[in-house]
Amino acid sequence: MTQSNKDIDALIEMMAKLPGLGPRSARRAVLHMIKKRSLLMMPLADTLQTVAATARECLNCGNIGTTDICDICESEKRATGEICVVEDVADLWAMERGQVFKGRYHVLGGTLSALDAIGPDELRIPKLLDRVTSEGVTEVILALNATIDGQTTAHYIADQLEARQIAVTSLAQGVPIGGELDYLDDGTISAALKARKAI
């Protein structure tokens, strides 16, 4: 194997470590980039280098951006008194995709987990409690996953906020848009029935 092939193999190996890519798809992606070197590969390399140097967690909410305080926390328009608590940055980005929520976010960085020994101090819960006071928050929306760990975390946070005079709400659970009842699991049907509303 020549030195140049070694470099390409190393790139394929690195690409194959990305989620959703295996060795074959990584090889295809690398080949595609090499074919479009100036159009794709060089700009991608530049962008990767820039982001690697500048990407960081927002000191306030835990979102990932390229500045110490992210755009959402900087924006005065987002100071609605509402904070949406999410487990992970991916959840924050999913909420932003919906373009419905106009307040600010708080990324916990995980959920309480008895088995993995993740307690409140391992998450950004103390920072959330600080923000509720310092930012004059009136409502905390718990947008955590509808899993046992997610809901355990939600209840824990709700307990911590109980003494403060603010609304604590959580996302509804039930039938997804386009969902067919026949394909839903028992738990979802049960949650949807509990949360039924008048039409």
Next chain:
Amino acid sequence: MEWRSEGVLLAVRRHGENAAIIEVFTPDHGRHAGIVRGGTSRKLAPVMQPGAQLHVSWRARLEDHLGTFTIEPLKSRAAQVMDDRKALAGLNALCGLLSFALAERDPHPDLYDRTIALFDLLGANPHWPLAYLQWELALLEDMGFGLDLSSCAVSGTTQELTFVSPKSGRAVSSSAAGEWADRLLPLPACLRGVGDGSLDEMSEGLRTTGYFLKNWMAPQLGNKPLPPARQRLVDFFT
């Protein structure tokens, strides 16, 4: 190697991109781990919540391999407890203690039956905390650390049993306790299966079972600390 059984899901951990390693508690094979291919998929993720009752089929080339599970849901319990913070804490404590206490692949059929009965009560019956307390006694019993709360260790009487000896795990009556009373553990009526278990009684009962879990059982399991999920449940009663 292959077997089929039913079991209750205790823990799920991601494995690679799509798979999950799960721990199930089965009547015939005890606490058993295995890989579920596609376990993090949208189809399986709702099923794979701790406390779910599953039909599992385990397969491996050799018996001591980790092996793979294929699963089918029998009963989902997540929705039953998610709105009820105390029941959720109970479910977490149950799963945490079972993962903590049970040796892998060591069957405990009686404890399994009691566990399923308790899971069914969580979030559905307001008296489940009493059943939980009895379950902790059953866990101690099954692990070889059973308490004898039927009669006084000193006088043999079955009346006025108000303490438990931390040394022998036997009941002690209030008259026999004498000046030793402050060194003994409380024996509330609910720990003997009597009464409706007030908050104070539950707290005392959990303190007593917690002592034996921590000081009798845990040292035999490598002196690991008790799962924090149990403490979170105890906090609801203090």
